[in-house]
Amino acid sequence: MASKLHLQAKARRRERRRHTIHNKIQGTAERPRLVIFRSNTGVYAQLIDDAQGFTVAAASSKGLKGPKTELAKQTGKVLAQAAVEKGITSAVFDRNGYLYHGRVKALADGAREGGLVF
Secondary structure, rough: OOOHHHHHHHHHHHHHHHHHHHHHHOOOOOOOOEEEEEEOOOOOEEEEOOOEEEEEEEOOOOOOOOOOEEEEEHHHHHHHHHHHOOOEEEEEEOOOOOOOOOOHHHHHHHHHOOOOOO
């Protein structure tokens, strides 16, 4: 079992990566930032227009059933469908400090299948 100090250090490293990524990319009205959040039980995604400072579309895995990676893929498809309905076809992907594999990759693939380009 990991110690408390180890988990705190791991969280600090993720926060540092998150800020580095966020400083390099910005979302606009035409191309919002697709940001992902991963918890132990679910996955959440938002399309954010950083120029105006509001969320354009959002989706989560709440209420869906199945394995975690399948939930992430379904969440990506739901988010892409909501974005396409609002006339958004491309986005900038913000992995929020997480490694690009597993649920993060599944959500990205689901969003691409749903019609988003990034």
